Amino acid sequence: MRPLVLFLSAFLVAPFSARAEVRVATTLPALGALAREVVGANGTVTVLAPPDQDPHFVDGKPTLILALNRAQLLVHAGGDLEAGWLPTLLSGARNGDIQPGRPGNLDVSTLTGPLLEVPEKVDRALGDVHPRGNPHVWLDPRRARKIALGIAERLASLDAERAAAYRDNARRFVERLDEKIAAWEERMRPHRGRGFVPYHKSLTYLADWLGLAEVATVEPVPGIAPSPSHLARLILEVRKREPRPVVVAERWHNQRIARTVAEKAGVPLVVIPGDVGSTRENGDYISFMEDLLRRLAAGFEAAEPAKGSAPQPTDGQAQ
Amino acid sequence: MQLTAMKTRFVLALAPGWSERAHLSFVCLVLSVFLLFPPAVRAQGGDQEELERELSRALAVEAPPPRASLLPDISVVGTFAAAWFSGEPTPRLAAHEPFHHGPQLQEIELGFRSNVDPFVRADVFLAVSLEGIEVEEAYVTTLAFPADLRLRGGEMYAPFGRVNQVHYLEATPFADLPLVNRRFFGGEQLRGLGLEVSYLLPLPFYAEIVGAALSAGNEVSFGIPATEIETPRDLLGVARLATAFDLGDRLTLLLGASYANGPNASGGLEGARAHRTQIWGADFTLRLRDAASRAHTALQAEWMTRRAEVPGGGFLQGGAYVWLVRRFDARWEAAIRGDILGLPSGRAFGDPHLGEEEVFLFAEAIHAHEHDHAHAETGEFLRPLRQRRLGASLSFYPSEFQRLRLQANYDFLPGEGRGIWEAFFQYQFVIGSHGAHAF
Structure with missing residues (x-):
């Protein structure tokens, strides 16, 4: 009898002891990295999307339902970025706390100020446009700062007992990040106003921060594969540009097309290896941004060496 | 100045x-x-x-947010086909599969999706075809039901197997249904009006158990029309256990087992409640996603077996399909499929002459009374049959919202003699909100 009582009471106690640590789920690795800074040792952060996959086209595997079922807070990019895979998982999660509109559902596009590139006309003739604006906000560290603080506030309201810990963690992270932002801005200052050709409109916020100019995109419109005639126009346009721009592609985009455009236009290709955690060097948000900016700066240097710096070999690649 | x-x-x-x-x-x-x-x-x-x-x-x-209204997410999916057959095609129900020579409208699907309130979400799909408009699905799903339960109520596809639970015109790599799904569930698949309860099992891996009770208005295997329902036994009961495992970062395995039990109303109006059909099913899906790419490869198989009681005995029939899909990139996809009716091969039990006669279904009985027809097509789908079919398809997606598909089947017809070729060209467009993809 006694073992049975113990066994049954274990079931009663288990939910409470499990609640002792906070459980956060995030859709994208970058958001997971920011959440991890805030949560620290107070809980666990589970990331749904793998770091090497396009955030629009993540597999909504049923196995991801478990993490959502147990999460107390879901952090997602919003702006319909995850519309192709998150709703099914959210419905399967049977977790009322993280449904849209609940305190446990944090849409980071509400934290970072107005989204850029809100289409004046929502028409798919313009590609797979996001009606609420461009949702790729996390590559701007000033916006990432707001996201980290927003996560801390949300966690503080959900878990009042450890509110101070979340706010402390966020403050410490933001202090580190602010120093880095100043250093990054200093490092990228020579490249201000430089042109770049992203594959997809996913670097808009990075450009907004660093004052880079998007010359054109490899895709003619979002989500549409480029035709040869579009590529020809693009290459001719890029060739004309002074100083020479760089082509930037994330790893999940068509590398053959990106490489061809860069080679034919005679400019370097900068490959972004994916999201946070896609390589051994970019395991947290700061090291990820460090890596990204190093690649970008190397690309700009290779395209057009800044005065006073040694010329670098231009083999069309800046890895 | x-x-x-x-x-x-x-x-x-x-x-x-x-x-x-x-x-x-x-x-x-x-x-x-x-x-x-x-x-x-x-x-x-x-x-x-x-x-x-x-x-x-x-x-x-x-600029005001473009969707500042309370309209639901609305989508329209149009699917058209052109078909060619080298001979008389095997029996199929004139629903949404290509079934005659030349061009045909497979379906215009109107979808409306929205949260109703903080507690439930509604999904409504209306199917428009040349025969008119019908409610394909219209159900509400709880968002925050306690104890890891989820309730779904309304008109819906029965939670049986894999293909039966999706809108196959959008979600499968072929323009037609697997033979076994057509033979057991008909052109409209297995769906009905009722309630579904599902529970996420408290295990360290994903496992879900689902139970549903639906009005069994199926035209093939089950069927007491909603207006004739008197007792709970007149409903169709469906149960399913589904589980999934990640085998590494990119490989996922899904396994499922399903069971359906309901009256089949063979023998006409009088014998309506005396005979039942049971269907057992097992499914297997293995999906490998390529690194840093839209590309993936999926192997999917389903096996079902049906035991249908009819006056004087019954029929036992099995069937299966297996398909392999390769999505090369955002634009191209190729798939092959093998179909079999057999496993176990169809056989009759009870009266030795059973297989030779027309099986009379409830729906036909009504049909016969009203229109004085001797027999309708549907009864044939309950009889045992051995058949094999091979198919291959190639799809091209100019964007996420359009698809062109070419498909060829070789149908080894039942009995002796040569089979026939079937060729389909299919076109599909999607406008409006982008629904989430089924895995």
Whole structure:
């Protein structure tokens, strides 16, 4: 009898002891990295999307339902970025706390100020446009700062007992990040106003921060594969540009097309290896941004060496 | 200053009746328009782009969100096909599969999805075809039901197997149904009006158990029309256990087992409640996603077996399909499929002459009464049959919202003799909101 009582009471106690640590789920690795800074040792952060996959086209595997079922807070990019895979998982999660509109559902596009590139006309003739604006906000560290603080506030309201810990963690992270932002801005200052050709409109916020100019995109419109005639126009346009721009592609985009455009236009290709955690060097948000900016700066240097710096070999690649 | 004075005089001359104040504001307006636009016109290249960006940013802040209404997410999926057969095609129900030579409208699906309130979400799908409009699905799903339970109520596809739970025209790599799904569930698949309860098992891996009770208006295997239902036994009961495992970062295995039990109403109006059909099913899906790419490979198989009681005995029939899909990139997809009716091969039990006669279904009985037809097509789908079919398809997606598909089947017809070739060309477009993909 006694073992049975113990066994049954274990079931009663288990939910409470499990609640002792906070459980956060995030859709994208970058958001997971920011959440991890805030949560620290107070809980666990589970990331749904793998770091090497396009955030629009993540597999909504049923196995991801478990993490959502147990999460107390879901952090997602919003702006319909995850519309192709998150709703099914959210419905399967049977977790009322993280449904849209609940305190446990944090849409980071509400934290970072107005989204850029809100289409004046929502028409798919313009590609797979996001009606609420461009949702790729996390590559701007000033916006990432707001996201980290927003996560801390949300966690503080959900878990009042450890509110101070979340706010402390966020403050410490933001202090580190602010120093880095100043250093990054200093490092990228020579490249201000430089042109770049992203594959997809996913670097808009990075450009907004660093004052880079998007010359054109490899895709003619979002989500549409480029035709040869579009590529020809693009290459001719890029060739004309002074100083020479760089082509930037994330790893999940068509590398053959990106490489061809860069080679034919005679400019370097900068490959972004994916999201946070896609390589051994970019395991947290700061090291990820460090890596990204190093690649970008190397690309700009290779395209057009800044005065006073040694010329670098231009083999069309800046890895 | 001189310019302003000139303008003022000009405006005064134009509108002599205006007050001084009105004149001044008009002048200010004209000037501000001049100040705003000429630089944009004059500026070349970088300046203009810079200004455009600035303007679009300024306008973006003030632009109202485009979807500030309470309208549900609305989508329209249009699916058309053109078909060719080298001989008489095997029996199929004139629903949404290509079933005759030449062009045909497979379906126009109207989808409406929205949260109803903080507690439930509603999904409504209306299917329009040349035969009219029908409710394909219309159900509500709980969002926050306690104890890891989820309730679904309304008209819905029965939670049986894999293909039966999806809108196959959108979600499968072929233009038609697997043979076994067609033979056991008919052209409209297994669906009905009722309630479903599902539970996420408290295990360290994903496992879900689902139970449903539906009005069994199926045209093939089950069928007491909703208007004739008297007891709970007249409903169709469906149960399913589904589980999934990640085998590494990119490989996922899904396994499922399903069971359905309901009255089949063979023997016409009188014998309606005496005979039942049971279907057992097992499914297997293995999906490998390529690294850093849209590409994936999926192997999917389902096996089902049906035991149907009819007056004087019954029929036992099995069937399975297996398909392999390769999505090469965002634009191209190829798939092959093998179908079999057998496993176990169809056989009758009870009366030794059973297989030779027409099986009379409830729905037909009504049909016969009303229209004085001797027999309808549906009864044939309950009889045992051995058949095999091979198919291959190639799909091209110009964008996420359009698909062109070519498919060829070789149908080894039942019995002796040569089989027939079937060829389909299918076109599909999606407009409106982008629904989530089924895995």
